[in-house]
Each structure stands twice: as C-alpha cells, then as structure tokens.
Amino acid sequence: MTITAPKGFRAAGVTAGLKPSGKPDVALVVNxxxxxxxxxxxxxxxxxxxxxLWSEQVMTDRRAKAVVLNSGGANCYTGPQGFQNTHASAEQVAEGLGIGPIDVVVCSTGLIGDQLDAEKLSTGIAGALADLSDGGGAAAAEAIMTTDTRSKQAVREGSGYRVAGMAKGAGMLAPALATMLVVLTTDADVDGSTADRALREATRVTFDRLDSDGCMSTNDTVLLMCSAASGVRPDEAEFFELVRQVCHDLAMQLLADAEGAEHEIAIEVVGAASESDAVEVGRAIARSNLFKCAVYGKDPNWGRILASVGTTSAAFEPDELDVAFNGVWVCRGGGPGEPRGKVDLTDRAVTVTVDLKAGTESATVWTNDLTHAYVHENSAYST
Amino acid sequence: MTITAPKGFRAAGVTAGLKPSGKPDVALVVNxxxxxxxxxxxxxxxxxxxxxLWSEQVMTDRRAKAVVLNSGGANCYTGPQGFQNTHASAEQVAEGLGIGPIDVVVCSTGLIGDQLDAEKLSTGIAGALADLSDGGGAAAAEAIMTTDTRSKQAVREGSGYRVAGMAKGAGMLAPALATMLVVLTTDADVDGSTADRALREATRVTFDRLDSDGCMSTNDTVLLMCSAASGVRPDEAEFFELVRQVCHDLAMQLLADAEGAEHEIAIEVVGAASESDAVEVGRAIARSNLFKCAVYGKDPNWGRILASVGTTSAAFEPDELDVAFNGVWVCRGGGPGEPRGKVDLTDRAVTVTVDLKAGTESATVWTNDLTHAYVHENSAYST
Incomplete structure (x- = not known):
C-alpha cells in the first residue's frame, strides 16, 4: 500500500540512466x-x-496536479542551465498530461554541482508518462532512492478516505527537514489552506525534529496533494492526526535507514519551561559528535549530555538536571546517579531522557549515532 | 623555552597516580x-x-599567585564533594606557598562525572610544591596532557620582557575555547585591566576561532599571570601583539594535535559585510560533518560548503558565491568553476576560501576533518 492507495492518483517509476547503477531514477505522481x-x-x-526554486513558484496558489522526481542528480548549484532543465521537465510533464506547467512540482536528489543529463531525463519522463497506473506507487517510491537501502512508504485509513506517503532520505537529515523528498497523497476533500495547516503541524513535530547529522539539505521538499476523489470532507482533527501519523511513520523509516547508523536515538526532553526550550536542548544533544560517538561505543556518557545542555539558553539549573539512558537514571541532580553498568545499549533503539526540572513542557528529537560507516560513506560518496 | 622563561615564575609537574597510565598528572605554576x-x-x-566555578571567584579581583592543574579527571558534575576537592587543592597550595587560597586558580581535565581521588591529588600537590623550580615549565606542560600526543609550549621575546604559554587540548575544541587549559606567563609589568584586555583580544581571534568538533567543554580556562619581574612597563601595542602570537601559536599546536584528525583546515571567509558574518559562515562550515568527511576523503566538495553557507544569516547572494580549495576556485558564482581534479588534498594543511562578495571584512576559522580515528577515540574513550 503506497501513495496510489488514495483514489484519484496514478504513479510510475522508471529507469532513465541518470544513476550509474542502472536502478530506477525517475518517478511521477499524478493527481x-x-x-x-x-x-x-x-x-x-x-x-x-x-x-x-521552481516548485516554490508552483506552490504559491496551493494547487498541484503532478510531481516529477528524479534521483541521480540534485540539480543544485547548477546555475541558469540547471533551472532550465527543471523548467523543461515541468513543461514535458504538463504537455503529456494536458495541464499547465505551473501545476507541476519538480524534485531532484543526488550529487550537488553536476548538471543533469537533459536527454536521459526527458526519455525517463516520457517513459514515466507512458507507465502511469493506479498501481505505480511502489515503483515511484523505488525510483527516488539514493543511498537509501529500502523504500519508505506509509498509509493510514480515515473515515472514508486515506492518507498515504512515500519518502527518501538517508543523510543530511536536519534541521528543518532533511535531504528528504516526501510526497503525501490523500483522496480527502480539503482545501489548500487546510492542507497547508495539516502539513505544517505534522512536519513541525516529525521531520523537523529529525536531526541525523546536523546538515541542512538544499533540496528538501515535502508535498501533500489532495484529490478529493473520495468525496469525503474529513473531520479536521482526524485528518490532521492521520497526516501527522503518516509523517511520523515515514520519519521513523528515514531515521532507521540513516547512512551508516547503528542506533536510532530518541532524545526526550521533559520538565521544560517551554516546548521551544525542550526542542533547543534536544537539538543541542543531537548535534554533539562526542555524544553520538559515545552511543556508537555503547557508552551511556551522561557528561557529554550535560555539556550539550549547558550550551543552550533553556531554563534550568545545572545542579538539578537528571539524565536517563533507556530508563536508567545515570545522572541525578547534575551528578552521578545509578551505575552506568546498569545501562544496556546493545539494541538499535536508544532513549535518552533529560529532565530540566523547569516546567511541564516536553519534546522529542531523533538522531543517530556517529559511526565509522558514516565517515566512510560520506568521505567516499562522490569519489 | 616554556612558561618559566619569563622571570618570576617557578613550575613543577609530577605524577600523583590520577592517570591509570602512570604518566605525570599534577602541575603547579607559581608567580x-x-x-x-x-x-x-x-x-x-x-x-x-x-x-x-572556584576559579571564577579567584579571578574577580584580577589577581592570582598560583595555578594548580591536574589531568586524570575533570572534576566536573561531581557535586558538592567535587567542589570541596577543588577548594582543598587551593588551600593546600596556599598553605605551602604562604599565600591566601583566594589567589590560587585550579584547573582540571580528564573524564567527566568521576570524583578525583583526594588523597592521591593531595600527595601530588605536596610533590609539586617540593619540586618547584624556574626550570619546571616543561614538566608542567607534560603533566596537563590527556589525549594530547605532545606538549604545547610557546615563548615570545618583547622589549625587555617575555610572554610564554603552555596548553593542553585535543578534542571538544569549540566554540568559545575548548577542552583546553592554557596558562600564559609574562614578566612584563602590566595591571589586571590591561592583562584582561590583552587576553580577551587575543583569545577572540585565536582560541575562539578554533572549532575542532563543535563541542563546548566544561573546564576551559585560559589564564594569564603577570609577575612584573622584568621591571618593564611594555608598550601596549607590542604586548597585545605578543600575547596574541603566543595564543595563536598554541592554538595551531592544538589544531595539529586534534583527536584522530588527518587535516588541519583553515576556513578563510572573505568579502564579508562584517567580521561577525565572516565568523558565522566559517563556523557553519566548520560544523558540517559532511564537509569534514569530504576533506578526510580528499574530496573538494564545494557543494557541501555552499549548503552550510546557506544555513547562515550572513549577507550574500547564492549565485555570487565563490569557493576555493588550496587556491583552486572550484566554485564560481554559486556553480561549478575550475575542475575538482586540479585540487590536491594530500597535505595535512588545507585552506578553504569562501568569497561572499558582500563587503571587505574577513575572518579565519580553523577546524579538522572527521575521520575514522575520531569516531574510534571518542567511542572508546571511557571504556
């Protein structure tokens, strides 16, 4: 079940030859x-x-009828020629579908700084147009992968409608989105303003709180398209919750497939004076290479956590801070608590809890450990 | 030539047994x-x-007669017992020298969260008091090392006086100082206010611009003690310049000895609208794990640099940015410039130049690459 699960959508994923590997690299989703x-x-x-730059223009009227995505090249820092390539892709899709190019979102992912091969891309788009089907969602999800080891998809059932999504992304996941392309589809009948609010509320507490390696991407796009094909005007609370669930599901899939990672780390900050304090503290910890190396080494090094908390402007007193790894409170009152030896960090899932003792607000930020494999993948990536 | 090169100083470095390795671990410098x-x-x-916390109190009157430093334990997040250990050290030094404890600065470095062995520390301090000599500077510089592979010392000659320094630090070098202990000595006759201005101007453009791994330490201390033993009241411009030179020399020694690093990277930001813009951009690049991995892989990946520049609030236009690696302008006008193949990153020293085309200000930030060895050292450190 994938992005073609909601009614009114067709999709395709084909091989254009943009990737040296010969794997699928052009995806098309049509509403x-x-x-x-x-x-x-x-x-x-x-x-x-x-x-x-192109898609921001497309979305000014909160309408879109199609999105074309390619892997095998980010089309980033490629100047006017690169923009022309993006524009030509939208034109070609529009012509094939009998719509206007200004209703076609374009997404690209892959290496920065190289021009896309316009001819291969065009051949791929023609193939995708020909291949469109209401069973094409899985192929589309495959075609947007880069260093992802598996495709990411999610579907939720509402009262008479569905919300679905696909995502790619395996690094550079931060701090407001990631090298992350996400397409959500729904057959609920909602207007652009409602869709916008639903998407922003969902990304704020899901993708925006994923901080795999502190690096902000140049291509991140999260798109929600609404076909209204179910004829159902959804209850707003239910719809917002389903959009959030699909985003959360995809975010956790991104986290679990981050480049080289051996641990998925949830940093829960509780007892905060405000939600923004909690997020600031969570992010500061998620950005600490020393903390991330320690988790890789299965070392519940709470000192490195306090050192990160101390760099923030959040409300707290240093001698009141408590820190737990997987529920074991190894730091109490800013000093040693239960023995570190009671903590077992062999599982991939690690939960760090920081109690600021300054209020009742909380937030969770997700990150990964820093591993030999991360260094390897990112030092060898383009060579 | 070391911190005892200026007249009026004695020093010692001894083994107290705080380090499991049995290497020297207690240093004392007396003015x-x-x-x-x-x-x-x-x-x-x-x-x-x-x-x-203790030394901040000592320094409120801008006077100090001695500094005692230990490696083998940071005495950090160790609660009231830890503060008591610090205070006892100052008392013991004061008693041995016939001065007041409030004139004794205390520095510690090593693992966070463990109590120091008060008995061993006391034995070490007694030994250091007995060993004090005007040739003891080198031994003191040895005794403050942790994961440093060599001791760091520097001396400059002024007109009738000297400025000298020693430093330790090999990781966590950022963003305002590092896990860095630095003691500077001078026999120039300057008052506390002049010393303070000289030190702040020097650290602002040296240690403060060293960003090895983005992690801010809990123990950083840079101390300047002035004996006036030369009887020379220095020309202020010359004195400030010598203090800056000693700080710069030590900062470059810290950079060259950073944990696991294979490259020393100078990030020169030019054409900035303001110095603070230049520093913000330099720091953003220095914090990018993807950029740091690329340098480790000898890959002049300018795309990752532009992606970092784009996260800042500095004045610039994306399509005007130029980037050079070792003088080869691989990015021109926000797009590809000279071929990447012309860049040779085999030497340890790498210079990245970013031209923001927004003004005439500039700044240099120094960092290291992110390597397998960094991950190894910091995942295995405490285990």
Missing amino acids: DGPGDAAAAVFTTNRCKANPV | DGPGDAAAAVFTTNRCKANPV
Whole structure:
C-alpha cells in the first residue's frame, strides 16, 4: 500500500540512466482530481537547488496536479542551465498530461554541482508518462532512492478516505527537514489552506525534529496533494492526526535507514519551561559528535549530555538536571546517579531522557549515532 | 623555552597516580612577583566544572599567585564533594606557598562525572610544591596532557620582557575555547585591566576561532599571570601583539594535535559585510560533518560548503558565491568553476576560501576533518 492507495492518483517509476547503477531514477505522481489542493514545505537553506526554486513558484496558489522526481542528480548549484532543465521537465510533464506547467512540482536528489543529463531525463519522463497506473506507487517510491537501502512508504485509513506517503532520505537529515523528498497523497476533500495547516503541524513535530547529522539539505521538499476523489470532507482533527501519523511513520523509516547508523536515538526532553526550550536542548544533544560517538561505543556518557545542555539558553539549573539512558537514571541532580553498568545499549533503539526540572513542557528529537560507516560513506560518496 | 622563561615564575609537574597510565598528572605554576596581576577567560558552558566555578571567584579581583592543574579527571558534575576537592587543592597550595587560597586558580581535565581521588591529588600537590623550580615549565606542560600526543609550549621575546604559554587540548575544541587549559606567563609589568584586555583580544581571534568538533567543554580556562619581574612597563601595542602570537601559536599546536584528525583546515571567509558574518559562515562550515568527511576523503566538495553557507544569516547572494580549495576556485558564482581534479588534498594543511562578495571584512576559522580515528577515540574513550 503506497501513495496510489488514495483514489484519484496514478504513479510510475522508471529507469532513465541518470544513476550509474542502472536502478530506477525517475518517478511521477499524478493527481487526477477532481480536486487539486496541495501544500508543500521546503528546505529553509538559503542556497536552494533549482527544483526548489521552481516548485516554490508552483506552490504559491496551493494547487498541484503532478510531481516529477528524479534521483541521480540534485540539480543544485547548477546555475541558469540547471533551472532550465527543471523548467523543461515541468513543461514535458504538463504537455503529456494536458495541464499547465505551473501545476507541476519538480524534485531532484543526488550529487550537488553536476548538471543533469537533459536527454536521459526527458526519455525517463516520457517513459514515466507512458507507465502511469493506479498501481505505480511502489515503483515511484523505488525510483527516488539514493543511498537509501529500502523504500519508505506509509498509509493510514480515515473515515472514508486515506492518507498515504512515500519518502527518501538517508543523510543530511536536519534541521528543518532533511535531504528528504516526501510526497503525501490523500483522496480527502480539503482545501489548500487546510492542507497547508495539516502539513505544517505534522512536519513541525516529525521531520523537523529529525536531526541525523546536523546538515541542512538544499533540496528538501515535502508535498501533500489532495484529490478529493473520495468525496469525503474529513473531520479536521482526524485528518490532521492521520497526516501527522503518516509523517511520523515515514520519519521513523528515514531515521532507521540513516547512512551508516547503528542506533536510532530518541532524545526526550521533559520538565521544560517551554516546548521551544525542550526542542533547543534536544537539538543541542543531537548535534554533539562526542555524544553520538559515545552511543556508537555503547557508552551511556551522561557528561557529554550535560555539556550539550549547558550550551543552550533553556531554563534550568545545572545542579538539578537528571539524565536517563533507556530508563536508567545515570545522572541525578547534575551528578552521578545509578551505575552506568546498569545501562544496556546493545539494541538499535536508544532513549535518552533529560529532565530540566523547569516546567511541564516536553519534546522529542531523533538522531543517530556517529559511526565509522558514516565517515566512510560520506568521505567516499562522490569519489 | 616554556612558561618559566619569563622571570618570576617557578613550575613543577609530577605524577600523583590520577592517570591509570602512570604518566605525570599534577602541575603547579607559581608567580613569585613582585606583581600578581592576572586575567582569565573561562568556558561559556552553563554546566561548568567545579574548578571553573572556584576559579571564577579567584579571578574577580584580577589577581592570582598560583595555578594548580591536574589531568586524570575533570572534576566536573561531581557535586558538592567535587567542589570541596577543588577548594582543598587551593588551600593546600596556599598553605605551602604562604599565600591566601583566594589567589590560587585550579584547573582540571580528564573524564567527566568521576570524583578525583583526594588523597592521591593531595600527595601530588605536596610533590609539586617540593619540586618547584624556574626550570619546571616543561614538566608542567607534560603533566596537563590527556589525549594530547605532545606538549604545547610557546615563548615570545618583547622589549625587555617575555610572554610564554603552555596548553593542553585535543578534542571538544569549540566554540568559545575548548577542552583546553592554557596558562600564559609574562614578566612584563602590566595591571589586571590591561592583562584582561590583552587576553580577551587575543583569545577572540585565536582560541575562539578554533572549532575542532563543535563541542563546548566544561573546564576551559585560559589564564594569564603577570609577575612584573622584568621591571618593564611594555608598550601596549607590542604586548597585545605578543600575547596574541603566543595564543595563536598554541592554538595551531592544538589544531595539529586534534583527536584522530588527518587535516588541519583553515576556513578563510572573505568579502564579508562584517567580521561577525565572516565568523558565522566559517563556523557553519566548520560544523558540517559532511564537509569534514569530504576533506578526510580528499574530496573538494564545494557543494557541501555552499549548503552550510546557506544555513547562515550572513549577507550574500547564492549565485555570487565563490569557493576555493588550496587556491583552486572550484566554485564560481554559486556553480561549478575550475575542475575538482586540479585540487590536491594530500597535505595535512588545507585552506578553504569562501568569497561572499558582500563587503571587505574577513575572518579565519580553523577546524579538522572527521575521520575514522575520531569516531574510534571518542567511542572508546571511557571504556
């Protein structure tokens, strides 16, 4: 079950030859309506890739009828020629579907700084147009993978409608989204404004709190397309919750497939004076290479956590801080608590809990450990 | 030539048994005057180690007559018992020298969260008091090492006086100082206010711009003690410059000995609208694990640099950015420039230049690459 599970959508994933591996690399998702409301969230990086510059324009009216995505090249920092390639992709999709190019979102992922092969890309888009089907979601999810080891998909059932999604991303996951392309589909009948609010509320507590390696991508796009094909106007609370669930599900799949990681780490910050304090503390810990190395070494090194907490402006007193690894409170009152030896970090899933003792707010930030394999993948990636 | 090169100072370095390795671990530096002006800069981490909490009190009057330093334990997050150990050290040194404890700075370095062995520490301090000599500087510099592979010392000659220093630190070098203990000595006759200004101006452009791994320490202390034993009141410009030179020399020694690093990277940001813009951009690049992995892999990956620049609030236009590796402008106008193949990253020293095209200000930030050895040292450190 994938992005074609909601009614009104067709998809395809084909091989254009952009990837040296010869694996699928062009995906197309089409919303056949009757509705075309849409919402999107993009990277906040100021140095954006060409497809993001284009798609931001597409989304100004909160409508989209199709999204074309390619792996095998980010089309980022490729200048006017790169923008022209993005624009030509939208034109080609529009022509094939009989719609306007301004309703076609474009996403790219892969290496930065190289021009896409326009001819191969065009051949791929033609193939995807020909291959479109209401069973094509899984192929589309395959075609957007880069260093991902598996495709990421999620579906939730609402009262008479569905919300579905696919995602790619395995590194550079931070701090407001990731090198992450996500397409959500729904056959619920919602307007663009509702879709926008639902998507922003969902990304705020899911993708935005994923901080795999502290590096902000240039191509991040999360797109929600609404076909209204179910004819159901959803209860807003239910719809928002389902969008959040699909985003959370995909975010956890991204976390579990992060480059080289051996642990998925949930950093729960509790007792905070505000949610933003909790997020700031969680992010500071998630950015500590020393902490991340310690988890890789299965070492419940709470000192490195306190050292990170101390870099923030959150409300707390240093001698009141408590820290637990997997429920064992190894730090109490800013000093040693239960013995470190009681902590077992052999499982991939690790939960770190930090109690700031300053209020009742909380937040969770997710990250990965820093491993030999991460260094290897990211030092050898382009060579 | 070391910290006992300026007149009026004695030092010692002895083995107290705090380090399992049996290497020297207690150092003492004494200012015999006639002057006792001093200045210090401490970590800005809010979760500070006990010796920092004590030494901040000592330095409120800008006077110090001695500093006692131990490796083999940071005495950090060790609660009231830890503070008591710090205080007892100052008392013991004061009694041995016939001075007040409030003139004794205390520094500790090593693992966080463990209590120091008070008995061993006391035996070590007694030994250091007995060993004090005007040739003891090198032994003191040895005794403060942790994962350092060599001791760090520097001396500069002024007009009738000297400025000298010793340092330790090999990781956690950021962002305002490092896990870094630095003691500077001078026999120039300066008052506490002048010493303070000289030290702050020097650390601002040296230790503060060293960002080895983005992690802020809990114990950082940079202390400058002034004996006035030369009888020379220095020209202020010359004195400030010599203090800066000693700090720069020690900072480069710290950079070259960073845990697991294979490259020393100078990030020069030019064409900035302001110095703070240049520093912000330099720091953002220095914090990018993806960039640091690329340098380790000898890959002049300018795309990862632009992606970091894009996370800052500095003044620039994305399509005007130029980036060079070792003088080869691989990125021009936010897109590909000269071929990457022209860049040779086999030498340890790497210079990255980023031209923001937004003004005439500049700054240099120094960092290291992210290597397998870094991950190894920091995942295995405490186990």
